Amino acid sequence: MxxxxxxxxxxxxxxxxxxxxxxxxxxxxxxxxxxxxxxxxxxxxxxxxxxxxxxxxxxxxxxxxxxxxxxxxxxxxxxxxxxxxxxxxxxxxxxxxxxxxxxxxxxxxxxxxxxxxxxxxxxxxxxxxxxxxxxxxxxxxxxxxxxxxxxxxxxxxxxxxxxxxxxxxxxxxxxxxxxxxxxxxxxxxxxxxxxxxxxxxxxxxxFNAANGVITIKGFNIHPGSAKNKMKNAVKIAARFITMLPDAESPEHTEGFEGYYHVGDIEGSESGARMHIIVRDHDRAKFEARKAFVHNLVDYLNSVYGEGTVTLELEDVYYNxxxxxxxxxxxxxxxxxxxxxxxxxxxxxxxxxxxxxxxxxxxxxxxxxxxxxxxxxxxxxxxxxxxxxxxxxxxxxxxxxxxx
Ligand SMILES: [Zn+2]
CATH class of the missing domain: 3.40.630.10 (Zn peptidases)
Known part of the structure; x- marks a missing residue:
């Protein structure tokens, strides 16, 4: 043959x-x-x-x-x-x-x-x-x-x-x-x-690769009486995404450039969940990227209250x-x-x-x-x-x- x-x-x-x-x-x-x-x-x-x-x-x-x-x-x-x-x-x-x-x-x-x-x-x-x-x-x-x-x-x-x-x-x-x-x-x-x-x-x-799940706990109340009470998980999720550097996303990178990527999101005022992936060929940059994501979570918790945002981020493979x-x-x-x-x-x-x-x-x-x-x-x-x-x-x- x-x-x-x-x-x-x-x-x-x-x-x-x-x-x-x-x-x-x-x-x-x-x-x-x-x-x-x-x-x-x-x-x-x-x-x-x-x-x-x-x-x-x-x-x-x-x-x-x-x-x-x-x-x-x-x-x-x-x-x-x-x-x-x-x-x-x-x-x-x-x-x-x-x-x-x-x-x-x-x-x-x-x-x-x-x-x-x-x-x-x-x-x-x-x-x-x-x-x-x-x-x-x-x-x-x-x-x-x-x-x-x-x-x-x-x-x-x-x-x-x-x-x-x-x-x-x-x-x-x-x-x-x-x-x-x-x-x-x-x-x-x-x-x-x-x-x-x-x-x-x-x-x-x-790549070095980490996959994560971000969970946001909100607090829902009738919009008519929500003043100073509602914690809108959807908005917190959106805020998280906008704090990621947009130029460091899959759609704006190539070659040896690493990225952050939120690939899906679901939620309501009372709770939201999204998946994030972090990628970089360079191990030190990869570790820095993961630390940055953790920092964002800590920052949002300092703004919205401890326990509002939780992150489970796991390494899945290495370069x-x-x-x-x-x-x-x-x-x-x-x-x-x-x-x-x-x-x-x-x-x-x-x-x-x-x-x-x-x-x-x-x-x-x-x-x-x-x-x-x-x-x-x-x-x-x-x-x-x-x-x-x-x-x-x-x-x-x-x-x-x-x-
Ligand atoms: Zn193949």
Missing amino acids: DLTERFLKYVAVYTHSAKDVKKDPTTERQWDLARILVEDLKEIGCADARVDEWCRVYATCPASPGWEDVPAIGFVAHMDTVVDAPGDNIKPRIVHYEGGDIVLSEGIVTSPKDFPFMDKYIGHDLIVTDGTTLLGADDKAGIAEIMDMVQRFQQHPEIGHRKVAICFTPDEEVGRGPLHFDYEGFGAKMGYTVDGGALGGVCYET MKEMILPHMELIDNAMKAMESVGATPRIEAARGGTDGATFSYGGMPCPNLSTGGENAHGVKEFASINDMKKMVDVLQYIACSRE
């Missing part, structure tokens, strides 16, 4: 995960792909391929003779697709891109006007959707590339490589991918997630950079691998978390690599066959490195 056939085979399997479901996997349908992958892994020489009770697929590809002493390397990709767009009945199509608009279906186009980076794909074979569903390159491109590399090792035993450990997780899109991960049984002490976008991306920074810095050979190697295929390596900072961040804090340093997919999480998602092929070479370069 070649890379494109394999990719098309996997995107045909419907694997939406589900939000707010507290079981693993969150949807039964992810087993369908897990079972296929176990069979396919066995076919390409991974005799130990297995799926565990939580739908995590594991396999190893043993080291070539003479490579047994080189530390094993892991590759991780996810099987689920995001619920932000329909994910079943995908009708992929291969387009040889020569510039201009790609008509996905009537009235739905992928246009360089919306996506100026399209120019770099002129001359590529792109796999696109019909404009009504996801493609699922996020992250079946990653899966197909890892599988294609292993198949190449089976077909070409003369290519010497270290031991490669593989895991395909369910539920990455809902933050449950790293749960139950078998760090001992996986077979490698460091690895990469293959779950990024355009060719060349290497990511080892994520994986701290865990990667002692293992910068992972980054150096990835950069060299990108250069070896003629790609310009790009260090990217995720404005979010990655499963690799959780793996890194769990004891397996795990930066993220590109896949050659673009426009993830929407109906204009596409993948470049040319760049996916290059990614297989990138993975091979890393697996065939003694560093």
